[in-house]
Amino acid sequence: xxxxxxxxxxxxxxxxxxQEEYPDETLVGFFYDPNIHPYSEYKLRLLDVEYSxxxxxxxxxxxxxxxxxxxxxxxGLENEPEKGxxxxxxFDNRLETSVKKAIELGHDKFTTTLLISPKKSQDKLEIIGKxxxxxxxxxxxxxxxxxxxxxxxxxxxxxxxxxxxxxxxxCMFGLNAQREQQDKLTDELIYPIGQxxxxxxxxxxxxxxxxxxxxKECDIIKQRFLNYRLLNAKxxxxxxxxxxxxxxxxxxxxxxxxxxVERVIKNVGYFNRDELKIISLDTFNQLANTNYTTxxxxxxxxxxxxxxxxxxxxxxxxxxxxxxxxxxLKEIPDAKVSVFSDFKIYDDVKEVLL
Numbered sequence: 001x002x003x004x005x006x007x008x009x010x011x012x013x014x015x016x017x018x019q020e021e022y023p024d025e026t027l028v029g030f031f032y033d034p035n036i037h038p039y040s041e042y043k044l045r046l047l048d049v050e051y052s053x054x055x056x057x058x059x060x061x062x063x064x065x066x067x068x069x070x071x072x073x074x075x076g077l078e079n080e081p082e083k084g085x086x087x088x089x090x091f092d093n094r095l096e097t098s099v100k101k102a103i104e105l106g107h108d109k110f111t112t113t114l115l116i117s118p119k120k121s122q123d124k125l126e127i128i129g130k131x132x133x134x135x136x137x138x139x140x141x142x143x144x145x146x147x148x149x150x151x152x153x154x155x156x157x158x159x160x161x162x163x164x165x166x167x168x169x170x171c172m173f174g175l176n177a178q179r180e181q182q183d184k185l186t187d188e189l190i191y192p193i194g195q196x197x198x199x200x201x202x203x204x205x206x207x208x209x210x211x212x213x214x215x216k217e218c219d220i221i222k223q224r225f226l227n228y229r230l231l232n233a234k235x236x237x238x239x240x241x242x243x244x245x246x247x248x249x250x251x252x253x254x255x256x257x258x259x260x261v262e263r264v265i266k267n268v269g270y271f272n273r274d275e276l277k278i279i280s281l282d283t284f285n286q287l288a289n290t291n292y293t294t295x296x297x298x299x300x301x302x303x304x305x306x307x308x309x310x311x312x313x314x315x316x317x318x319x320x321x322x323x324x325x326x327x328x329l330k331e332i333p334d335a336k337v338s339v340f341s342d343f344k345i346y347d348d349v350k351e352v353l354l
Contacts, residue, residue, distance in 0.1 A: 001025045001141065002102035004094060004112040005060075006033055007045050007170075008052040008163045011113040013154040015056050017145045018111070028105065029053050032063030032097050034070040035090050036170035038189065040202040044209060048164040051213055055161065063097060078173045083121050086173065091120075091128050099132045099140075111141035118151060119169060162220045164209055185344045187229055194302040198248075200227055200350040208353050219354045227348035235327060236338040242329060243295035247315075248308050250325040252276070252341045257325075261332055268315060269332040275324040276339060277315065280331045287314050295330055 001022060005011040011029070018027060031049050036042040042065060053060040073093055077086035095112060102110040112129070114120045122144060129140030146154070158165055168175045172189065179186040188202055197203045212218055228249050235244040257276055261269035267286075269278040279287075281295055288311050292298045302308065316322040325341060 001109040001111065002028050002030050002098060002105065002107045003058075004098040004110065004114070005029045005031050005049050005053075006094075006112070006114050006117070007166060008048040009154070009158050009165055010117045011049060012052045012056070012161060012163060013150070013157045014113045014116045014143075014145055015053075015058060016157070017143070018141075019056070019058075021143070022141075025109070027058050028107070029058050029060040030063060030098055030101055031060060032094055032101070033170060034064070034066040034093075037067060037172040037175075038191075038202065039065070039067075040206060041166070041170065041188065044164060044202060044206045045166065045170070047206065047209055047213070051209075052161070052163060061101070063101065074173070079177075080173075081177070082119060082169065082174050083124075086171075087121070088124055088128075090171070091125055095125075095128050095132055099136045099138050102138055103136060107138070109139045109141055111143065115143060116146045116150065116154060118146060122146075162212055162218065164205070185229060185346060187227075187344075190229055190231075192230075192302075194300050196302045196305060196308075198229070198305055199225065200348050205351065208351060211353055215353075220351050221354060222349050223352050224347065224349055226345060227350075228343065228345045230341070230343045232340075232342040234340050235329065236340075237333050237335055243299065245295055245298045245302070245328040246341065247312050247326040247328070248305065249312065249323050249345075250327070250341065251323045251343060251345055252325045252339065255341050255343075257339045258336065260336055261334070264332060271337075277324060277326045278332050278337075279315065279326070279328055281328055282331075284311070284328045287311055295328060298328060 003015065003018065015027065031046055033042065036045060046062060050060055070093065074086050074089050077089060080086040098112065099110050112125065115122055115125055126142050129142060133140040168178055175188060176186055192198065197207065212220065230246055233246045234241050253274060257274040259271050259273045261278060262272040263270050267279065267283040271277065281292060285291055288303060288307065303311065312326060315326055325339065
């Protein structure tokens with residue numbers, strides 16, 4: 001039997017139940033989810049499914065990541081709600097590709113772990129599965145493992161095995177609508193130009209779950225913290241934009257400040273307003289033990305997040321509550337400076353490996 005797999009949260013318990021109910025069937029997992037975006041999220045979910053299938057002793061096959069083809073299929077349905085017509089087209093695509101793969105591999109049965117997801121329409125999945133079954137002469141196995149205490153048991157399995165519990169279906173259109181309703185930043189779709197791995201980013205979670213795979217025993221817990229994303233920032237001196245780097249957690253009242261450096265203490269320039277600080281690239285190199293030659297080099301190849309926080313602590317005398325703007329320029333200017341900064345700072349929750 002070929003089992004289309006959407007994610008480990010939905011698949012782990014579902015696969016266990018299928019194994020129990022069909023002990024004579026050889027199960028093959030098929031991860032085919034071109035709707036998942038961004039690609040780092042796709043890699044994270046695939047990594048987690050590989051981990052789950054390995055524990056269950058089930059072979060896993062990865063389908064193509066055909067995002068562009070999927071986008072063409074759902075064109076015009078971008079604003080549809082979850083469980084609407086866009087989801088129907090998505091189900092059609094994933095299940096038809098799955099039944100074709102089942103036949104290619106010589107299977108006479110197929111099913112999907114989407115059936116156990118509380119946010120998916122079982123009725124639609126059953127209709128699509130039965131239509132494909134008739135069309136391709138391959139039996140669709142419909143199982144409602146979410147009824148009774150199925151969802152509760154599914155949740156217990158996720159916690160017991162430290163599986164990745166994603167907080168959106170994977171589709172970028174569903175994500176945008178969900179974050180808009182929650183009045184939250186869609187930070188899953190924000191990636192810094194310097195490729196720094198930032199807290200509670202998909203890339204950070206990918207690193208965490210890779211470490212989980214390497215450990216024999218571990219636990220994953222959640223912690224609340226203050227998150228931050230710099231969306232846009234610039235510094236203007238003498239009517240020209242100059243290369244600048246804003247340290248993580250740089251906030252600014254009103255998102256704009258115009259003034260001058262009124263004094264320099266221990267190579268840190270203190271602005272005459274808004275608690276803003278400026279240091280030269282040479283001072284940055286001394287404090288961080290680096291050898292950047294230009295500010296743009298720093299922009300495109302920054303320190304790691306942890307090292308950047310250590311540098312901020314040095315500049316602020318270990319004031320861990322400091323949220324003032326700290327800017328690195330080629331040199332501390334002796335002129336009027338205009339600073340513009342658009343950022344988001346917000347309560348968030350991150351996973352931690354113990």
